[in-house]
Amino acid sequence: MQLSDRLQSLPPYHFAEYARKIAEKRAAGVDVISLSMGDPDLxxxxxxxxxxxxxxxQQVNQRYPEYAGMPELRAAFAAWFAQRFGVELDPARETLPLIGSKEGLAHLPxxxxxxxxxxxxxxxQYPVYGTAVALAGGVSYDLPLDHERDWLPNLAAIPTDVAARARTLWLNYxxxxxxxxxxxxxxxxxxxxARQxxxxxINDMAYSEVAYDGYRPPSILEVPGAKDVAVELYSFSKAYNMAGFRIGMFVGNASIVEGMTRLKSNIDTGIFRPIxxxxxxxxxxxxxxxxxxxxxxxxxxxxxxAACHQAGMAAPLPKAGLYVWPRIPAGRVSTQFALDLLDSTGVAVTPGSNFGPGGEGYVRISLTVPDARIDDAVARIAGAVASLA
Ligand SMILES: Cc1ncc(COP(=O)(O)O)c(C=O)c1O
Structure with a gap:
């Protein structure tokens, strides 16, 4: 049977491919410590x-749920948002539950x-953005994120003709x-x-509640007038260790929330009320x-x-999120480096290039495995310093 041209044109989901490699190693008896997924272990x-x-x-909850979510949940979204960011949202017009933020990101285009x-x-980037845009027939224009600019895109460098054709700006902080x-x-x-x-x-705030050293990430909706031009997505997966539940939150511009509600009512039938x-x-x-x-x-x-530094890899201390993003030794390619690390230590990390060309030269290390396994991984990485360079 034939698959659609649209599907055939999709890039492979590298995480699924890499998960297969890890599974092969495990099947061969290797004690793999996977630091490759942001899947909270707590x-x-x-x-x-x-x-x-x-x-x-309760039997009432076993029937079809509301398309746009329980009014009580939307009220809870607004109450939380007001308390967390000092921003008022109209629960009925400016909030919408998602079946995980990935679902919202994928359907929004x-x-x-x-x-x-x-x-x-x-x-x-989190690869879902580009794929979802391509599925909707859109064209991505990449904005490089560099350490020198604190991983923020240089909006002033976007050519005027590109800005004129752009309909969306995707951010993720x-x-x-x-x-x-x-x-x-x-x-x-x-x-x-955006106004200009x-x-x-579209600001992806999946990691809004995972932050360190007392830092609390702000919302773009704190900027006066931002609701005219912005929406945000939040994830219960990372915020409350609820990845398996599949629930997220969409907030912001009322006409976009209305559009998403209309779109989703044609695709899904809400979220199991107990969730x-x-x-x-x-x-x-x-x-x-x-x-x-x-x-x-x-x-x-x-x-x-500390383990990265010991292994000769510069790694900034992240203020938030679930990942460390070290530079790999100069001249190495991130996919091969990750495979070599897996082969020599049994520690799986994600090649930076899985996130786009701008990720080359880095690997991503996740913090979502129990402490004892982190210790084990750190010891293995430290022991492999010589073979990594
Ligand atoms: C940046 C980013 N956005 C969104 C998601 C999706 O999260 P969920 O669908 O579990 O809410 C993830 C998951 O890893 C992510 O890293």
Whole structure:
């Protein structure tokens, strides 16, 4: 049977390919420590699980859920947003639940991009952006993210004819994979740029609640007037260790929220209500829960960064996110380097080029494995210093 031209034109999802390589190693008896996925290993809070179980027993929750989510969940989104960022949202017009933020990112281009429209994209990037834009017939224009510019795109360098054809600007802070963070000053500049060129900003905030050393990432919606030009996506996966639940949050510009609601009502039929009830419970967790959880990741971050330095790889200390992004030894290609590391140590990291050409020269190391395994990985990397260069 024939697959569509559209599907055939998709690039391979490198993470799936790499997962196959890891599985092969494991099948061959290698004790692989995979630091290649941002899949939180820490448990979902028990009160969230209780809320899920209790809601699942109620028959009303076993029927079709609302297309646009439970009104109680949308109210909880708005209440959380007001408390966290000091920004008021209209729950009915400016919020929408997603089946995980990946679902929202993947469907959004169908609501906002016409064939041939330019999408301004970070490079490196979470690969779903480019694929989703291509599926909608859009064309990506890459904006390099460099360490020298604190991993922020240089909006002033975008040629005027490109800006004129652009319909969307994709941002992601805290950034995957670089660990970069955005200042409010940068968000102000982005909002100004978007207004000037009539562009929608899509800010992926999947890592909004994973931050270190007391840092709290801001929302672009804190910029006055940002709602005119911006939407944001949030993830319960990373914020509350709920990756398996598949729930996310879409907020911002009311007409885009309405468009996404219309699009999604033609594609999916909402989210299992008990998952929404669990999300409401998660949003009520105290700030101290977030701080304690982040302290665990922070210790792991420090150990991994130290191990990278010991192995001769420069690695900035990320202020947020679930990854360390070290430079690999000069002259090495990231896919081969990651394979060599896997072969020589059994430690799996993600080649930087999986995130686009701008990721070449780096690997991404995830913090989502238990402490004892991190220790083991650190020891293995340190032992392999000579063979890595
Ligand atoms: C930058 C970024 N955005 C979105 C997602 C998707 O998260 P989820 O669909 O679990 O909410 C991920 C997952 O790794 C991510 O790294």
């Amino acid at each position: 448990p979902t809070p028990p009160e969230v699980l209780d809320a899920l179980a209790e809601a699942a027993r 169908m609501a906002v991009i016409n064939p041939g429209d330019v999408a301004l994209m970070p490079d490196p 805290p950034n995957n994979p670089t660990g970069g963070t955005a200042t409010l000053a940068f968000y102000e500049e982005a909002v100004h740029f 060129h009539d562009i929608l900003i 929404q009830v669990a999300a409401i419970r998660a949003l009520a967790l105290p700030e101290s829960w977030i701080a304690e959880r982040n302290a665990i990741y922070q210790r792991r971050r420090d150990r991994i960064v």
